[in-house]
Amino acid sequence: MLGGAGLLLVASPAQAAEVAYQTECVPPAISNLPPVEGTTKVEITAPAEAKVGDEVEITWKFVQAASKNPDVLDLDANTVQPTGTLKAAGAQTGDIAMSGPRENPKIPKNSPMQLSTMKGKVKLTTAGDVTLTPDKYNINVSKPISTDTKCTPKETVKPGATIKVSGGGSGSGGAIGGLPTTAPTGLPTGLPTALPTGGGTTGGTAGGSDSGGAAGSGGGGGDGQTDFKGKEVSIPYACKTPIGDKNATSPVQIDAKKDGGNYALTVQFKKSVMDSPADIPADSVKPSMEVKLGGADKGTVHVEGPTNKEPIKTGDPMTIPDLTGTYKPGADGKSTLSPGVLTVKALGTTTTCTPTRTEVSLEIDTTAVEGGASGSGSGSAGGSAGGSDSTSGGLAETGASNDGALRALGLVAGTVILLGGAVFTFLPKARRVVRR
Incomplete structure (x- = not known):
């Protein structure tokens, strides 16, 4: 997604800065799990200096994701893909779309998430300081079905890097180039309440006793009814x-x-x-x-x-x-x-x-x-x-x-709850927030 489009320039040594921020992660609606808050730590790498007209590459490395893989399913290798948004501000404003490869080791239940490093590109259009601040990100798990967990900052995030842009640009508010600027959307929200949503792994016998009003179409047998x-x-x-x-x-x-x-x-x-x-x-x-x-x-x-x-x-x-x-x-x-x-x-x-x-x-x-x-x-x-x-x-x-x-x-939706899971839930010591 990221390679081959234009010349990527690093006009001066790259800078890398770590930034941490409180994050709320919302599991897919079908998981029926509440949101969870945790700390995201990322390292943003970008050139310290560049010129107007340069197209530069930026990297977003996850030092720590906001939470763990819950105690539902082991995630297979190469099934998790992060995408996200980096905010540009200052001399040039806009959203920079970031994406990482679907590369990860096997992630057992109740263990830390391991997310690949995301990359994105931006064409610099205006002279001045351009700050780069990590924003929302999305985690897609492809198997056994495709599900998304959306993570959003819950506090003002500090910039992770600043590019000093020199050259002949003028004005403010240049457009961000490169990757698409819209992050993938998650699963539709809402599930029907008219059917069981979930289940165990063992059978049983019908509980209770027959009750209620008269059954339909009684009789039969001798009158020829079929x-x-x-x-x-x-x-x-x-x-x-x-x-x-x-x-x-x-x-x-x-x-x-x-x-x-x-x-x-x-x-x-x-x-x-x-x-x-x-x-x-x-x-x-x-x-x-x-x-x-x-x-x-x-x-x-x-x-x-x-x-x-x-x-x-x-x-x-x-x-x-x-x-x-x-x-x-x-x-x-x-x-x-x-x-x-x-x-x-x-x-x-x-x-x-x-x-x-x-x-x-x-x-x-x-x-x-x-x-x-x-x-x-x-x-x-x-x-x-x-x-x-x-x-x-x-x-x-x-x-x-x-x-x-x-x-x-709704049987399908109920079964999906078992399959999709929520990628970011049950973080130890994290405050679980239930949306009403």
């Missing part, structure tokens, strides 16, 4: 994540279609519309659920959806297909179906959310079939994300329907 529409129920989820416990409520509906003695189930999440908070790679997110059986029948039924076929760009609507699976009744009588444990697998991580209270969405008259559910016990909520993961007793034979998408299901 399609059964469930009612929409609001399910409170409790999720455990590496960055703390999360709680949210999501509207869910369970529908069934009778096929012989079995029922094809479709589980939909309702009213959770949002745009993608980050770039989501194709085939990286796969949701599943253990539908809880009650009434005459016992056990769970595994349902799941296919992974996202296409990448989802930041700000684009997200589309998640319905969760589907096959229910084989194990008892005669009225059986109920309620939302159970929710699992999302994404980019090597597992997010598991357990209802604190579940509610019947659908009640149907069932007739036991061979290998049916009753008495077989509940299946595993944390099964394999791929293939047809069966619960014990042969409960689940998952379908592969790509129909009935829920746009912008």
Whole structure:
């Protein structure tokens, strides 16, 4: 980005000065982590003297970043890139865009950030003293997804270097040349609260007992009915994540279609519309659920959806297909179906959310079939994300329907919280500031 454009001049020996300033770093919105304050120490190097018309190179070396890599994820080598803004003032004013290469050693969790040295260029247009003061900077982490942490000075910063410019320039307020002067923007702010945002790594069983009003489309069996529409129920989820416990409520509906003695189930999440908070790679997110059986029948039924076929760009609507699976009744009588444990697998991580209270969405008259559910016990909520993961007793034979998408299901955003992390948080002895 920096090489090859014009002649870089160092008309006199370079000067290097260290400057320290209090900084507030704001993690990406999807991390759900608060801002943190710490001390940034940088060393600015620039020529001590130059002439009007010279294009000079300036370097910004990080002596100390404002905080650590939090206790969430190890950062791989060559995944962290800093960019920033250097303020020119005095005889010539403007913003100088600074950028460093994506070069870093592996950075373990809860260890100091190691940022590459940034460089930028400026063409000098006016005679006089030009001061160079470090300002805001941005840290981008490219894997497992792209996230940005924005750091801004919280006090007046002293200049890090001064260039004495001589020559035929006149007037004040020359334009800064060289690199673009706008720093990269971060991720969109705001997350939906209508769906679990996070999760742990182990499965569980649906908590609480069936409750609430009458289930949708009761009956079936002897009257020839084949399609059964469930009612929409609001399910409170409790999720455990590496960055703390999360709680949210999501509207869910369970529908069934009778096929012989079995029922094809479709589980939909309702009213959770949002745009993608980050770039989501194709085939990286796969949701599943253990539908809880009650009434005459016992056990769970595994349902799941296919992974996202296409990448989802930041700000684009997200589309998640319905969760589907096959229910084989194990008892005669009225059986109920309620939302159970929710699992999302994404980019090597597992997010598991357990209802604190579940509610019947659908009640149907069932007739036991061979290998049916009753008495077989509940299946595993944390099964394999791929293939047809069966619960014990042969409960689940998952379908592969790509129909009935829920746009912008917050599952993706919840999983991203585990993946993106915040680059600058949890600095020991630093004051954590929570924005209201």
